[in-house]
Amino acid sequence: MNTVKYHVFFRRVSTAGQDIAMQSSADAPFREKLLPEEIMIIDEYAISANKLSVHERPEMQKVISLIKQERVHTLYAFDRTRLFRDSYEAQEFHDLRRKYNVNLMFTSVGNGHIQATEDIFLEGILNIFSDIEGKSIARRTKEALRRYPPKKIGYEKIKETKHYCKDPQKKKMLEQYFSSLLEISTIEELTELLSGFQKKLKLSLIDIARDPFYAAYDLSKGENRLHHVEPYIDLTTFNRIQEKFGTIFDSYLERIGKLDAQNAYTPQCGYCRRPLHYRIDEIKNIGYYSCSRKHGKVFITFTDLAKVIQLVLEEIIHHFDSKKLLNQSLLRFREIRKKMEDEIDSIETQLNEIMENIILNMDDYSNDWKKEPNYKRMAQLKHEKAFLLEELSDKEHLLLENKMVVEAVEDYLHSKSEVNPSLLFTMFVHKLIVYQNEVDIEVSMFDYLKDLKTDFIYKGEEIA
Known part of the structure; x- marks a missing residue:
């Protein structure tokens, strides 16, 4: 199955006050040669590549994820410094894009800038120079700010x-x-x-x-x-x-x-249905959720809420029919995949027919070929195919998420290890609603729970 591959335009500015327009202008000539559906733009604002590692940069993680999914044809950046300052991270990225056959194009013009190459030694040297330049700029800036900060409290x-x-x-x-x-x-x-x-x-x-x-x-x-x-x-x-x-x-x-x-949950107030505020009491060394709008005060400590959630999750795990979920998910995904693959095959057939028609009647087309019905129809079919491939990919991700649920449940049941509340919470809990003396937990995937009690009484350390 073919996957849509994008031309990804990545831009980065280190501070909120910097303007990304220069980088956008530099990559405009490259974007003009592509169809809109082939382009993906990823902007990274107020992120310093000197201060943050690649794992702390969500937009760069998105680029890496797309590459690993084999969805990137070419990556565009203004120059090497926009991608990485750290030479080791830059070299790892170079190896990654070579592994997945991703082209790299720098949009900066002039200033003696050297385009990306496949030469590992040369790229390593250039990445080191970029690293040195970035650290030198950061060091001089830091020294100046230490002595002449723009603002200082007091x-x-x-x-x-x-x-x-x-x-x-x-x-x-x-x-x-x-x-x-x-x-x-x-x-x-x-x-x-x-x-x-x-x-x-x-x-x-x-x-x-x-x-x-x-x-x-x-x-x-x-x-x-x-x-x-x-x-x-x-x-x-x-x-x-x-x-x-x-x-x-x-x-x-x-x-x-x-x-x-500790603020790992998003409970709602049972009376006004708005999110509870998370606050901390430094003197008592506790965190708590509360709501003090025009109704009875809602208050629960993080510790008590976490215990209720963990105990309920344990009950869910023990009553969860994982085989039923996985079997139904697999059957449904196969049905969807068969239907979508048939539609994609139909589109491929139509595209081949149109291409044959264009080749056989090439002399009949004017210079303004983009306005010809056959070309317009081809663009429409390509768009429909891309949409179907995206849909199929999304459904496949849903199936993988269900497999993760089953694996997490089986791991807990087999190893009897302590429940990972944050992981299981996102998998099973749809809503968390807190009243003055009651906590309601709306469970997703309820159809796959067998003989689960719906009311529990929490008494300090126990649930009945």
Whole structure:
């Protein structure tokens, strides 16, 4: 079965303020030579290839996934730096596209830019140069921002002199913060101190306490005094804070990170049917979901909700008829595939007939061949074929998802391993609805559950 292959145009800008128009203009001549259905555009905004690995770039992951699905004919980019800065990642990508016979075209014109080649050694050298150039730019930018940041909490920047003076509106708050900071000795005391500040400012205050800029120093390469900065604390006090509170700061950030990472579900309020808000109580060290609109207050801790979900998922697993799901899925997919393949064969026959007609009557066509009915009909048939192939691919993915459900269930039943709540939740739970004293879980694939109880009473650690 043939798969539609795209000409993928990939563009990337490192910051939100940069304009992607230059890259779009550079690839326009290439796009003009292609049919609209052959083109796929993937734009990556405000992503630094120096700071993020390929696994942290969703749009680049999309490109790689398309290549592995053999759906890419040619990849276009402005130059090598738009794809990768890291030479190792660039070389791995070079090997990947060669494996799947994907062409690579750079749209940049001039400046001595060398087009993509199949020479592994040459590509490796060029990727190293790109890596060095990117890291050099990033290093110089970082050094400049350390000494002359565009904005800094607690400071006003005087453009004419490039001096940083204390912000009158935040001066008192920051002076009190530094003074109070010297009096704490535990993570609990730090949490109490930060709880008095706005939520958006809390994590910034940790960064402020660790930033030598507030002592009017740059410590990246020795002790460099920043004479254009009005200090909040002296260097001795800054060093004392780092020695005394470094571990406490790390522990606080780790605690907040774990609480934020818990937000894995999207429960709805049982009364207003809007999503519950996830919040954290730093002092109690808990995360919870709540809704306080014009109805009875809904509140449930993440821990309690997670236990209810896990216990219900275990019940679902034990009553799930996986063989019935897989058998019905396979039968249905075969029916759909047979029907679509017949339609594709019919289209192929029509395309061959039209092509024969064009060849036999080639002299009858004018210069404006795109307006001829046969050519227009061919374009329409190609579009219909592409649509059918996409549909067939989507149905195949649905079948694979059902196979994943069966594999997850069988793995749990055979190994008796702990349930992976986030994986099974996405597979089986359609809606999660929370009331004051009740949680409703709407289960998808309910037709494949045998003798499952529909009401459970949760008592702390148990479900009855």
